[in-house]
Amino acid sequence: MTVIEAENISKRYIIDHIKGNAKGNTLREIVTDNIKNLFTKKEDNEVSHEDFWALKGVSFNINQGDRVGIIGSNGAGKSTLLKVLSRITEPTEGKITIKGRVASLLEVGTGFHPELSGRENIFLNGAVLGMKRQDIKNQFDAIVDFAGVEKFLDTPVKRYSSGMYVRLGFAISAHLEPEILIVDEVLAVGDAEFQRKCLGKMKDASTSGRTILFVSHNLTAVQGLCNKAMFMQKGQLMEMGETNHVLATYLSHVQKTALESWWNTPEEAPGNDKARLKSIKLIPDYLDNLKHLDVRTPFKIQIEFWNMIENANLNISLHLNSLTGECIFNIGTISKAFDKGVVFAECEIPADFLNDGSYSISFMVVKDTSTAIFNFEEALIFEIEDYREGTSWYGKWPGYVRPKINFPITQLELESIS
């Protein structure tokens, strides 16, 4: 059964661009501008309006019990879509038909009043989210228990620690029992333990036949939790369907970012009079049907540079750094004598070696194994996506490397221990 039917929804915002003298949006400015316009010709009016379509012609159907993950880069229109679906803002065009009670969770603890006690806020927040007073009463103990704030029920929430605040907020939302649940990035807050709890609760909700719409940048969570996904870009729905399929499309889109850079002539290339960079490339050896780099993908790093010193003993030292700047490893080629011209080096990174995350590559050209004649920091920045199977844990996998090392586990004795 279709529970959400969206036909051609668009949402337009009007952005004012002002040329010439600074004008604005305050009452005074609007009044004075209008008075000025009485005396000046319309053509002199330098304010131009630009339409910005946060959503453009989005149509989709969602069936009962679907768990739909909405993915896309920042500004793709995901949050606008959720706001339209939860009726916070109305669409400029189009029509949506929703069957069933909707609860939207765009933030944890919406409407919490800092002066009110935990107890009072449970009722307030519950009502704001559309629960009946009686429902809240019935669920009260469960909520308090889930949040673990029994002792502080009569303390104003302004004195809560941020963790308690978030837990209480989520506990209330978790006990909503709507037919359709809309969730925005709740997992972005809280610690790993809390995120695990949230995901668990959402999984429970979905097994009981509820429909869930879930916006997240945590692709692992989307992969594990959702059976369908929507990929949005620039306000348009690019693809909707099977989660793994949509995720692959999405990743191949976002990873089109420069995995290589090159220069045609030494004059324009970065470097100095001893060495100049010709090109640096990251060449993934994609697995079947994949167009993105994930933990399973082996890849090569190729460096070409112009050597401008006759008969020099050179080697390349390559650093692979995490985005926070820690060096994960440093490897060097052997040192060899080169004449003037182009020098090429290639490094192979095996599959199942780096963990998911963002990395950068820096390298040095070293003369006589002791003097760095050219140092290029952050020559390439790239991202490795997560992939995992056979686990229902979606938190961030710790560590910089994720090698596939043989790690067997077996049962040795079949004995009952008494």
Add this chain to the structure above:
Amino acid sequence: MQQTVIEAGRSEKYYWQDLWRFKELLFILAIRDITVKYKQTFVGVAWAIFRPVLTVAVFVFAFDKVAKIENKSDIPLQIIIFTGVIFWNFFAMSFQQVSNSITGNANLVSKVYFPRLLMPLSSVAVPLLDFLVGFLVMVPFLIYKGYTPNFNILFVPFFLVLSFFSAFSLGVIFASLNVQFRDFQQIVPLIVQYGFFVCPIAYPIATIQELSWYPIYQWINPLAGIIEGFRWCLIPNYQYFQWDTIIPSVVFVTITTILSVMFFRKKENSFVDYI
């Protein structure tokens, strides 16, 4: 199963249905406002007694003892001022609360849906509570002064509703405009301050009734009629109020309320884009 249709220019029918469906939220918001107002105060709701009593004391001192304004009515000025101040506090506070209701709940507006009209409507809670407490102090005072109210007191709710809706209609327009232009936030206290002197709060209506422009005043100041009606409810044999003088006020309040709600509805959907 409940079905919702979302489209541009959402239909009126659904709106009023929703308003009814969310009635519990109305009470919860009202209770929240009251609780918050007296949270972390030592004497709590007793402030609702101190405030009007002190105001009356100061005004009696200023107008009766210092300014010695001419009292052309046969009622002591203390009683005129007390009844006036209790009424005015209710009106002024309702107006202020309603004007501030949308921007004051910005976190709700941008994160969750419910008919926005609930916010100005629930704003009546705090002024109403203060009024009731003040009323309970005023009635013994009237009796003590020898002006025991007669059965006219039963009409108090009528005038209270009338004054709430006059505050509501004005406030709702301010609330909607305030979302985009915070200038209106600056005007509200001025209106309250000047209104106090423009309306017959601290002086009897008899003082201005003989002036040549009084008939116009009566029409352009619908509050004057309501205040006089309120005094008529409380002060026995109050001769300055006739029922026909309230008609302009009732017409005025009804029309402005309808217009302001229409205005609010028109602006409501764009609140989230500007707040």
